[in-house]
Amino acid sequence: MSTPAEFVRRLSRLDVCAVSDAMDKLGLPAALSGLEQRSTTRRIAGRVVTYRLVAAAQAPAQEGPPRHLGTTAIEMAQPGDVVVVEQRTGLDAGSWGGILSLGAKLRGIAGVIADGPVRDIDEARAYDFPVYARALTARTARGRVVESEAGRPISIGDVTVGTGDYAIADASGVVFVSAADIGRVLDTAEHIAGREAAMAKALLAGARITEVMGADYEHMLK
Numbered sequence: 122m123s124t125p126a127e128f129v130r131r132l133s134r135l136d137v138c139a140v141s142d143a144m145d146k147l148g149l150p151a152a153l154s155g156l157e158q159r160s161t162t163r164r165i166a167g168r169v170v171t172y173r174l175v176a177a178a179q180a181p182a183q184e185g186p187p188r189h190l191g192t193t194a195i196e197m198a199q200p201g202d203v204v205v206v207e208q209r210t211g212l213d214a215g216s217w218g219g220i221l222s223l224g225a226k227l228r229g230i231a232g233v234i235a236d237g238p239v240r241d242i243d244e245a246r247a248y249d250f251p252v253y254a255r256a257l258t259a260r261t262a263r264g265r266v267v268e269s270e271a272g273r274p275i276s277i278g279d280v281t282v283g284t285g286d287y288a289i290a291d292a293s294g295v296v297f298v299s300a301a302d303i304g305r306v307l308d309t310a311e312h313i314a315g316r317e318a319a320m321a322k323a324l325l326a327g328a329r330i331t332e333v334m335g336a337d338y339e340h341m342l343k
Contacts, residue, residue, distance in 0.1 A: 129167050147302070156234055160250060168201070169284055173268070180269060190262055191206070208237025215259075218240050218262075222250045233252050234290055234295055
């Protein structure tokens with residue numbers, strides 16, 4: 122039986138388009154657009170650790186000393202994990218920043234995906250730490266948004282994502298795969314990637330593109 126580490130290894134060998142095609146074929150949510158590469162051009166793949174932000178004015182009172190947003194998720198994460206953030210308040214406020222990028226980098230976290238604005242992107246670039254985000258901002262979270270929970274299911278685009286699920290992101294988009302579906306998604310994506318590799322090999326060998334991308338290509342996901 123495959124382990125999470127083996128699933129991550131297999132996922133990291135694919136690209137987002139192949140995984141998105143597999144999700145389509147299986148009737149699962151395909152790739153999300155608009156979560157752009159902001160700091161590096163590296164693809165990331167790993168298990169997910171989540172946190173959610175809410176407007177500060179709507180947050181319930183909390184006991185004990187405050188914890189800065191994102192720090193709980195960083196401490197929960199294992200090397201190779203991907204931190205995923207929900208910041209859908211509509212407020213222009215950072216959901217991730219430079220000190221968090223450094224802390225995550227030092228912990229061996231693969232990258233962050235934020236459905237919302239992030240800031241200090243030049244610092245993330247300097248650390249060579251992958252950040253995918255909906256938007257950029259210079260505005261602080263202080264007094265605007267606060268963390269409501271970490272490690273619980275969150276909403277990214279129109280997809281529900283939980284800690285322990287899987288994420289892959291590159292310049293084409295982002296795909297989240299539930300832990301329950303990862304095995305069959307990988308099997309399907311690897312099959313699709315293998316067929317496309319064979320098509321590329323045929324083109325390089327001199328085959329006509331109309332022959333290589335014939336009727337069979339249009340029905341690959343059926």
